[in-house]
Amino acid sequence: MTVTLADVAARAQVSPATVSRVLNGNYPVAASTRERVLRAVDELDYVLNGPASALAAATSDLVGILVNDIADPFFGIMASAIQAEIGGPGGRAGGERLAVVCNTGGSPERELTYLTLLQRQRAAAVVLTGGAVENAPHVAAVSAKLRKLAEAGTRVVLCGRPPAPDTGAIALTFENRGGGRELTEHLIGLGHRRLGYIAGPEERTTTRHRLEGHRAALKAHDIEEDPRWTVHGRYDRRSGYEATLELLRRDPTLTAVVAANDSVALGACAALRESGLRIPEDVSVAGFDDLPFSIDAVPSLTTVRLPLSEAGARAGRIAMGREEEPPGGIATIRGELMVRGSTGAPRK
Amino acid sequence: MTVTLADVAARAQVSPATVSRVLNGNYPVAASTRERVLRAVDELDYVLNGPASALAAATSDLVGILVNDIADPFFGIMASAIQAEIGGPGGRAGGERLAVVCNTGGSPERELTYLTLLQRQRAAAVVLTGGAVENAPHVAAVSAKLRKLAEAGTRVVLCGRPPAPDTGAIALTFENRGGGRELTEHLIGLGHRRLGYIAGPEERTTTRHRLEGHRAALKAHDIEEDPRWTVHGRYDRRSGYEATLELLRRDPTLTAVVAANDSVALGACAALRESGLRIPEDVSVAGFDDLPFSIDAVPSLTTVRLPLSEAGARAGRIAMGREEEPPGGIATIRGELMVRGSTGAPRK
DNA sequence: CCTCGTATAGAAAGCGCTTGCTGTGCAGCT
DNA sequence: AGCTGCACAGCAAGCGCTTTCTATACGAGG
Numbered sequence: 001m002t003v004t005l006a007d008v009a010a011r012a013q014v015s016p017a018t019v020s021r022v023l024n025g026n027y028p029v030a031a032s033t034r035e036r037v038l039r040a041v042d043e044l045d046y047v048l049n050g051p052a053s054a055l056a057a058a059t060s061d062l063v064g065i066l067v068n069d070i071a072d073p074f075f076g077i078m079a080s081a082i083q084a085e086i087g088g089p090g091g092r093a094g095g096e097r098l099a100v101v102c103n104t105g106g107s108p109e110r111e112l113t114y115l116t117l118l119q120r121q122r123a124a125a126v127v128l129t130g131g132a133v134e135n136a137p138h139v140a141a142v143s144a145k146l147r148k149l150a151e152a153g154t155r156v157v158l159c160g161r162p163p164a165p166d167t168g169a170i171a172l173t174f175e176n177r178g179g180g181r182e183l184t185e186h187l188i189g190l191g192h193r194r195l196g197y198i199a200g201p202e203e204r205t206t207t208r209h210r211l212e213g214h215r216a217a218l219k220a221h222d223i224e225e226d227p228r229w230t231v232h233g234r235y236d237r238r239s240g241y242e243a244t245l246e247l248l249r250r251d252p253t254l255t256a257v258v259a260a261n262d263s264v265a266l267g268a269c270a271a272l273r274e275s276g277l278r279i280p281e282d283v284s285v286a287g288f289d290d291l292p293f294s295i296d297a298v299p300s301l302t303t304v305r306l307p308l309s310e311a312g313a314r315a316g317r318i319a320m321g322r323e324e325e326p327p328g329g330i331a332t333i334r335g336e337l338m339v340r341g342s343t344g345a346p347r348k
Numbered sequence: 349m350t351v352t353l354a355d356v357a358a359r360a361q362v363s364p365a366t367v368s369r370v371l372n373g374n375y376p377v378a379a380s381t382r383e384r385v386l387r388a389v390d391e392l393d394y395v396l397n398g399p400a401s402a403l404a405a406a407t408s409d410l411v412g413i414l415v416n417d418i419a420d421p422f423f424g425i426m427a428s429a430i431q432a433e434i435g436g437p438g439g440r441a442g443g444e445r446l447a448v449v450c451n452t453g454g455s456p457e458r459e460l461t462y463l464t465l466l467q468r469q470r471a472a473a474v475v476l477t478g479g480a481v482e483n484a485p486h487v488a489a490v491s492a493k494l495r496k497l498a499e500a501g502t503r504v505v506l507c508g509r510p511p512a513p514d515t516g517a518i519a520l521t522f523e524n525r526g527g528g529r530e531l532t533e534h535l536i537g538l539g540h541r542r543l544g545y546i547a548g549p550e551e552r553t554t555t556r557h558r559l560e561g562h563r564a565a566l567k568a569h570d571i572e573e574d575p576r577w578t579v580h581g582r583y584d585r586r587s588g589y590e591a592t593l594e595l596l597r598r599d600p601t602l603t604a605v606v607a608a609n610d611s612v613a614l615g616a617c618a619a620l621r622e623s624g625l626r627i628p629e630d631v632s633v634a635g636f637d638d639l640p641f642s643i644d645a646v647p648s649l650t651t652v653r654l655p656l657s658e659a660g661a662r663a664g665r666i667a668m669g670r671e672e673e674p675p676g677g678i679a680t681i682r683g684e685l686m687v688r689g690s691t692g693a694p695r696k
Numbered sequence: 697c698c699t700c701g702t703a704t705a706g707a708a709a710g711c712g713c714t715t716g717c718t719g720t721g722c723a724g725c726t
Numbered sequence: 727a728g729c730t731g732c733a734c735a736g737c738a739a740g741c742g743c744t745t746t747c748t749a750t751a752c753g754a755g756g
Contacts, residue, residue, distance in 0.1 A: 002500065004742055015706045020744060027745090030704060045496075050468040051402035052742035055711050060399060070431070070449065071424040080419040083451050098465045100448030101418065103431050117446045120398040148393075152350065237640060266644045273646075292585060296614045298621075298646035352712055363736045368714055375715090378734060400712035403741050699756080706749075711742105718737075725730075 003046045012040035023048065054122060059153075063319060064118040064126040065101040066111060072235070073291050074261070078129050078159060078312035085316025086125075097124065097320075106201075108138040115145045118154070125155040125319040128169075129312075131206030132161055143167050159315035160306070162205050163330050170318050171330045172311050176206055176288075179304035179335035180213025181220075183286050184258060186302070186337060188221050190345045192256040192284065195223075196247040197230045198240055198268060200260040207232075207260060210288060214258060226251065235260060240267025248275055255283060255346035262287035262294045265301055269342070280344035290338055299341030306335045351394045360388035371396065402470060407501070411667060412466040412474040413449040414459060420583070421639050422609070426477050426507060426660035433664025434473075445472065445668075454549075456486040463493045466502070473503040473667040476517075477660075479554030480509055491515050507663035508654070510553050511678050518666050519678045520659050524554055524636075527652040527683035528561025529568075531634050532606060534650070534685060536569050538693045540604040540632065543571075544595040545578045546588055546616060548608040555580075555608060558636060562606060574599065583608060588615025596623055603631060603694035610635035610642045613649055617690070628692035638686055647689030654683045 009016040014033060021027040022037040029037075040046075054060040063086045067075035083099040102118075104111040111128075118126055126149060132139070143164050146156050150168035158164060163171035187195060197214055200207035211230070218225050228250040233239030240259055244267065247254060257272070259265035265287030269279055277283050279299055287294055290305035311333050317323035357364040362381060369375040370385040377385075388394075402408040411434050415423035431447040450466075452459040459476075466474055474497060480487070491512050494504050498516035506512060511519035535543060545562055548555035559578070566573050576598040581587030588607055592615065595602060605620070607613035613635030617627055625631050627647055635642055638653035659681050665671035 005744095006742080016743075017707080017745080018705060021705090024744080028703065033704080047464060047467050047496075049403070049470070049742050050465075051399040051408060051470060052711090053744075054399035055397070055403050055713085056742075056744040058711070058744090069428070070418070071421055071428040073419055073421055073424070076419040076421070076424045080417070080451055083418070084453075096461065096465060098448065098462075098469065099450070100446065101451075102447070103428055103449075105432075113444065114446075116395060117398075117444060119395050121446065122397070122399060237644065266641065270644055293614065293641045293644075296585065296618055296641075296645065353714095354712080364713075365715075365737080366735060369735090372714080376733065381735080397712050400741090401714075403711090403743085404713040404715085406714090406741070697756100699754100701752105701754085703752085704750085707747090709744105709746085711744085714739105714741085716737105716739090718735105720735085721733095723730105723732085726728090 003044045004049070005046075008037065008040045008044055008046050011044060012037045058122070060122045060124060061097045062118070062121050062123045063097050063099050064114070064123045065099060066104055066114055066126065066128045067101055068104055068106045068130045070101060070103040072263070073293075074289055074308065075129055077291075077308040081309040081312025082127050082129075082159065082316040082319070085313050085322075086320060106133075108133050108135065108142075112138075112141055112145060115142070115149065119145070119149055119152065122152070123149075123154050125157065127157045127159055127315050127319050128161055129159045130161060131204045134203050134205055134208065155319050155321065157315045157319045159311055160308075169329070170325050172315050172318075172326070173330065173332050174306055174311070175332050175334045176209035177213040177216070179288065179306070179337070180210040181217045182213075182335075182337050183288070183302075183304050184214045184217035185220070186339060187256050187258065187284060187286065187343060188217060188223065190284065190343060192346050193223055194226075194251065194254050194256070195229065196244075196251070196254045196257045198243040198247070198257065198259045198264050199230060199232045200235045200264075202232050210260060229254070233260075233264065235264060237263045237267035237270075240264030241271045242267075244268040244271035245275070256286070256343070257283060258286045260288060262289045262291045262301060262303055265303070265342075266293075266297060269297060279342055281347065284343040284346070286343055288335075295340070297342065302340045302343040303338050304335040305338050307333060351392045352397070353394075356385065356388045356392055356394050359392060360385045406470070408470045408472060409445040410466070410469050410471045411445050411447050412462070412471045413447060414452055414462055414474065414476045415449055416452055416454040416478045418449060418451040420611070421641075422637055422656065423477055425639075425656040429657040429660030430475050430477075430507065430664040430667070433661050433670075434668060454481075456481050456483065456490075460486075460489055460493060463490070463497065467493070467497055467500065470500070471497075471502050473505065475505045475507055475663050475667050476509055477507045478509060479552045482551050482553055482556065503667050503669065505663045505667045507659055508656075508681075517677070518673050520663050520666075520674070521678065521680050522654055522659070523680050523682045524557035525561040525564070527636065527654070527685070528558040529565045530561075530683075530685050531636070531650075531652050532562045532565035533568070534687060535604050535606065535632060535634065535691060536565060536571065538632065538691060540694050541571055542599065542602050543577065543604045543606055544592075544599070544602045546591040546595070546605065546607045546612050547578060547580045548583045548612075550580050558608060577602070581608075581612065583612060585611045585615035585618075588612030589619045590615075592616040592619035593623070604634070604691070605631060606634050608636060610637045610639045610649060610651055613651070613690075614641075614645060617645060627690055629695065632691040632694070634691055636683075643688070645690065650688045650691040651686050652683040653686050655681060
């Protein structure tokens with residue numbers, strides 16, 4: 001039915017071993033033989049059986065990329081960059097690897113299941129992107145899994161995610177705390193003293209770090225934070241919209257709203273506008289990430305640019321062993337404050 | 349070194365066959381035995397060897413999703429929906445399948461290579477999303493590949509992509525032509541007579557269909573199109589920005605700009621604004637797709653909503669054999685005109 | 697002329713799992 | 727009691743490939 005190595009071998013009048021060697025090209029084969037084999041491959045339209053090959057060789061060419069939400073450009077951009085480096089067809093790398101992106105939807109269970117699935121496939125490498133969930137049992141479970149993967153020879157890289165100690169995983173971490181602080185300091189510098197904060201979901205490292213940065217800035221400038229000024233939500237526009245209305249209800253005198261990320265900030269802008277407030281004259285708005293659409297907001301969004309693409313590319317190269325690991329297995333990646341039109345001095 | 353089925357069998361005091369049957373659950377096993385096996389699995393922390401299993405069973409649990417650009421929410425949203433249905437951990441489906449999304453970057457070669465890679469992995473199903481490239485040799489090559497995949501038992505579904513005759517692939521096609529026409533008719537209805545069109549890359553079916561719809565509308569209303577009114581570009585914001593400046597240069601009297609998609613439309617808005625033109629008072633702008641951010645544009649974007657999520661979900665179900673195929677293997681999915689703030693009557 | 701090293705090619709032993717077929721023991725039947 | 731049928735469990739044969747080890751051929755060196 002389907003063409004196998006043996007068929008090719010028969011047609012080329014050589015042994016299966018030779019065909020395998022021609023295909024893998026890591027053993028001397030006479031030019032004439034090679035050509036004969038390749039012709040046979042072509043004529044029979046032979047396609048290697050991946051599983052069989054992976055079984056025999058005890059390695060596969062699969063590389064997993066775990067993302068929280070594939071519909072979110074934040075992850076899409078990283079995934080795209082990682083994948084470009086991983087190889088995949090046309091990638092920079094030589095060998096053809098199947099870069100597979102797995103959508104965890106932010107769920108710890110799914111994350112774990114995907115890791116098992118990848119372990120089952122004997123993936124060559126795994127890259128986990130985005131913040132982690134800070135739930136003790138889950139963290140332990142993931143750590144254990146990562147350790148197992150590493151032991152089995154799978155290279156593990158964390159991209160935009162905090163380090164996982166003792167797992168052998170390389171971590172490229174975003175400096176969310178520092179970025180958050182810088183952003184809020186910019187606002188304080190403009191004269192703002194009453195700042196609302198729309199945080200992401202609790203229990204996520206990203207949420208916590210950004211919020212900590214924000215608070216650190218307040219503290220450094222002796223601004224006492226009102227607990228009503230913080231609202232938690234999801235990392236999407238809708239959430240930003242709703243949270244902003246809530247914030248406005250709680251304290252209509254706020255002069256600035258800092259959002260967990262750009263999507264949330266966009267939702268905040270919509271809510272403010274609908275409430276008859278002008279940006280930035282009445283209320284300043286700031287985001288985080290600097291996704292492509294942020295510059296198109298009106299006014300364009302002040303935010304912290306995260307080098308998503310560069311970080312992804314680096315993670316991909318490390319995963320492929322084409323770039324040296326950072327010292328200590330950990331690298332911190334800073335964001336850059338992008339001051340744009342959505343922030344200005346408060347009116348009075 | 350690594351734990352195998354045999355180890356589990358030994359520990360549970362049963363034969364490997366029994367362990368396999370417990371794990372696959374499609375053969376009667378006494379409850380007590382099953383439990384013993386499961387305990388052993390747990391104690392040994394056994395993880396099935398995917399390749400070995402795939403080899404022996406001649407099937408794998410991989411499902412491929414091909415997208416043009418994973419960083420583009422258009423694809424992200426579809427991929428997310430497809431994947432949710434495919435199963436993957438936590439998905440609606442029962443079995444755990446590895447939904448892998450492959451980023452072709454719009455390149456025909458990569459597309460082909462990925463298909464081969466998936467064929468090599470003996471994927472259970474493949475979903476191709478987004479428009480295709482209209483290049484005869486490539487179309488033929490893809491068709492041949494799809495036929496092969498189908499023959500090998502891989503279910504092939506096209507989502508938002510034109511049908512591929514004689515390949516056995518199921519197609520869910522977007523009615524790009526109709527949507528394009530409706531959009532332009534809306535503009536004409538508002539009184540516009542000089543409309544610029546920013547098309548996507550040539551050779552893509554999506555580009556052609558949308559453009560054809562636009563032209564059909566013009567023709568139906570006896571508007572003669574000036575060749576200067578059409579510019580081709582990429583499907584991104586940047587391209588929309590540049591194309592708009594070009595359009596303005598060619599004919600400053602245009603009263604409306606129709607963009608190939610929402611990202612392009614956003615770029616167009618930016619260019620118009622920077623040129624000192626108001627939207628929609630001076631120039632109306634329209635997009636296509638209705639991606640989430642479109643409603644946040646200021647003014648919010650008139651566009652054609654494509655039910656990306658629904659289409660993806662349906663494609664996913666069909667790929668899993670959980671939904672009946674449409675009659676003739678082809679279904680056409682209509683877009684819905686969303687009239688918003690970015691379009692209005694021309695000034696005079 | 698014979699022995700070797702070198703360059704290739706082949707034989708064969710798995711890799712870890714699935715599954716058709718073959719037992720085995722026990723309840724139910726005549 | 728003897729037999730049939732059923733519910734499980736095991737045997738063993740692969741699945742299609744990789745890779746170690748062995749065989750062959752040839753030119754070179756002694």
